[in-house]
Amino acid sequence: MAGAARPGRSLHEGRFGAEPGRTSRQAGRGARNLVENPALVKRFRRPEPRLLAFLLAMAKKTYHGSCHCQGIRFEADIDLGAGTGKCNCSYCWKARNWSIGIKPADFRLLAGETAGRYGFREGSQNHHVFCKTCGIRVYTEGYVEQIGGAYVSIAVASLDDLDPAELVEAPVRHMNGRDDDWFEPPKETRHL
Numbered sequence: 001m002a003g004a005a006r007p008g009r010s011l012h013e014g015r016f017g018a019e020p021g022r023t024s025r026q027a028g029r030g031a032r033n034l035v036e037n038p039a040l041v042k043r044f045r046r047p048e049p050r051l052l053a054f055l056l057a058m059a060k061k062t063y064h065g066s067c068h069c070q071g072i073r074f075e076a077d078i079d080l081g082a083g084t085g086k087c088n089c090s091y092c093w094k095a096r097n098w099s100i101g102i103k104p105a106d107f108r109l110l111a112g113e114t115a116g117r118y119g120f121r122e123g124s125q126n127h128h129v130f131c132k133t134c135g136i137r138v139y140t141e142g143y144v145e146q147i148g149g150a151y152v153s154i155a156v157a158s159l160d161d162l163d164p165a166e167l168v169e170a171p172v173r174h175m176n177g178r179d180d181d182w183f184e185p186p187k188e189t190r191h192l
Contacts, residue, residue, distance in 0.1 A: 060106070065138065065158040067131035071114030072138050076154055077106040080170040084156060089177025091120055091128065095137055099153045100170075104141070107152040 059079040066073045084100045086092070114134075117127040126142030140153040156167060174185040 063159045064161050065154060066160055067114070067134050067136040067138050067158065069114070069131060069134040069136075071111065071131050071133050072109075072129070072136075073111040074138070074154075075108050075110060076102055076152070078102055078154070078159075080166055083171040083173050084167075085153075085173045085175055087175040087177045089175075092177060095128075095155075098156050098172075099140070100156055101147065101151050101153045103148075104150050104152055107139075107154070 059081055060077040061080075062075055062077050064073070064075050078100055080100065082100075084098060086098050091097070112129075114131045115138075116130050116132040118130065119125075119127045124142070126140060126144065128137055128140045130137040136158065137155055138158045139155060141151070143150050156162065176184050
């Protein structure tokens with residue numbers, strides 16, 4: 001059957017960087033996998049929209065983050081099971097970027113008096129936000145149609161209450177920004 005997932009696999013396996021042979025449980029542990037599980041969908045036939053929204057909301061957890069000096073502070077509703085990303089473009093390479101993308105509605109800036117912005121391409125709609133006091137890059141915000149429009153990409157290292165055990169379970173997607181082939185992984189990723 002076209003589009004059907006094999007047993008133990010998410011319908012979107014690979015979308016967030018899952019490796020072949022990994023089950024959906026290993027690739028992402030959020031409620032999103034429950035919603036995408038064909039057995040669950042078949043069992044409930046057509047889950048009510050409220051049930052789907054509830055299950056998806058359960059996958060999100062509120063995290064608090066900041067720069068080193070606390071001049072920039074935020075909270076964000078994040079589903080780590082949706083996957084994180086590492087990129088090899090010139091900026092991400094220098095910043096050793098490991099981030100997670102969310103919608104702007106899930107991001108709340110609590111303090112930003114020391115925030116500076118950097119957009120490295122003329123006319124760019126995307127800006128890296130860093131602290132002008134301690135120098136830490138905290139997040140990037142902008143608009144890219146190909147990834148669903150407006151976004152906030154949070155540096156996972158800026159999350160103050162993220163348990164490392166949670167982070168190592170999150171799927172990682174590698175992006176080949178160096179060759180402007182953003183939706184494909186680079187040939188080598190071990191250094192990222």
